[in-house]
Amino acid sequence: MSASVVILGGPDSGKSNYIARLWSALSEKKGELVEAVQPTDIDFVLESADHLFQGQFIQRSEQTEDRRDFKVTVASRENGTQAEIVIPDISGELWWRAVADLDVPPDLMEELHKASGALLFLREGSDQNVQPLDWVTAKKYLSKAKVSEDTGTPTQVMLCELIRFLELTLARRADGGKPRLAVVVSAWDLVGADVFERGPMAYLEEEYPMLAGRLDDLATLDAQIFGLSVVGGNLDEEGFKKAFLEKGIDGHGWVAIREATTDAWKRDPDLTKPVAWAIGLR
Numbered sequence: 324m325s326a327s328v329v330i331l332g333g334p335d336s337g338k339s340n341y342i343a344r345l346w347s348a349l350s351e352k353k354g355e356l357v358e359a360v361q362p363t364d365i366d367f368v369l370e371s372a373d374h375l376f377q378g379q380f381i382q383r384s385e386q387t388e389d390r391r392d393f394k395v396t397v398a399s400r401e402n403g404t405q406a407e408i409v410i411p412d413i414s415g416e417l418w419w420r421a422v423a424d425l426d427v428p429p430d431l432m433e434e435l436h437k438a439s440g441a442l443l444f445l446r447e448g449s450d451q452n453v454q455p456l457d458w459v460t461a462k463k464y465l466s467k468a469k470v471s472e473d474t475g476t477p478t479q480v481m482l483c484e485l486i487r488f489l490e491l492t493l494a495r496r497a498d499g500g501k502p503r504l505a506v507v508v509s510a511w512d513l514v515g516a517d518v519f520e521r522g523p524m525a526y527l528e529e530e531y532p533m534l535a536g537r538l539d540d541l542a543t544l545d546a547q548i549f550g551l552s553v554v555g556g557n558l559d560e561e562g563f564k565k566a567f568l569e570k571g572i573d574g575h576g577w578v579a580i581r582e583a584t585t586d587a588w589k590r591d592p593d594l595t596k597p598v599a600w601a602i603g604l605r
């Protein structure tokens with residue numbers, strides 16, 4: 324079986340760092356999804372992963388038209404089912420342009436039509452986030468036929484447009500189910516304990532109310548929200564970086580997931596979880 328997963332999100336939202344971390348998580352083979360065949364042709368992922376290993380976050384992608392794909396055959400550790408997944412790494416600027424001009428390169432469009440799962444990224448603390456206006460003003464943006472390309476468009480408006488776009492393009496799952504949307508709030512290591520405890524959805528309700536509302540009444544997609552920390556802390560902080568370099572990347576990083584039994588938000592070391600859920604191998 325083959326499955327495409329698209330990773331979308333604005334500039335600086337953590338996509339490239341996650342793709343690199345995902346690769347190393349898959350090859351560590353401790354998560355729900357494991358690498359079944361060693362991928363070839365993934366120099367850009369290896370290079371990025373190397374940055375992380377050396378204690379540096381990957382910097383934002385060049386705004387080129389070039390598409391770079393992370394292609395890997397994965398297997399479910401639980402039942403062995405395999406899938407070839409294709410994850411394009413596309414700069415956030417390109418996604419914004421796609422939404423603003425309703426202009427998506429044909430090959431990317433094809434990938435979207437094949438995919439029945441997507442990961443939508445946004446990042447805590449990014450200086451690229453354009454703060455939400457009040458709800459009424461934000462809604463006016465949406466009612467315009469086209470979102471203006473000026474960078475002043477609030478991030479949540481652009482994200483809502485991306486969701487609409489996914490609703491129109493993603494394929495139904497092989498089992499007939501709705502396509503899945505994993506919403507990933509990255510750099511979740513930067514939030515305080517109280518924000519962590521209330522979880523990423525409560526965070527969206529406060530910081531991106533329109534987006535939260537949109538997620539709440541999705542009819543054609545199944546959504547689940549995750550918090551993410553690629554290495555479990557902030558590599559721009561000397562103390563953390565030092566501790567990280569002493570131990571290495573293995574075991575560093577987590578996904579925040581709500582525990583079904585207690586409803587509490589927990590750090591889960593399995594970084595493959597959002598993708599595993601989005602492709603839902605069975």
Ligand SMILES: Nc1nc2c(ncn2[C@@H]2O[C@H](COP(=O)(O)OP(=O)(O)OP(=O)(O)O)[C@@H](O)[C@H]2O)c(=O)[nH]1
Pocket residue numbers: 332333334335336337338339340341380381382383384385413414415416444446509510511512513551552553554555556557558
């Ligand atoms: N603290 C913390 N910062 C992160 C994390 N992930 C990403 N960042 C920060 O976010 C920045 C941008 O991450 P990228 O992965 O380059 O974001 P992107 O979505 O690929 O950005 P574009 O390529 O511009 O679309 C990084 O340089 C880090 O400073 C994380 O887990 N924790």
Ligand SMILES: [Mg+2]
Pocket residue numbers: 338339340382383384412413414415
């Ligand atoms: Mg990038």
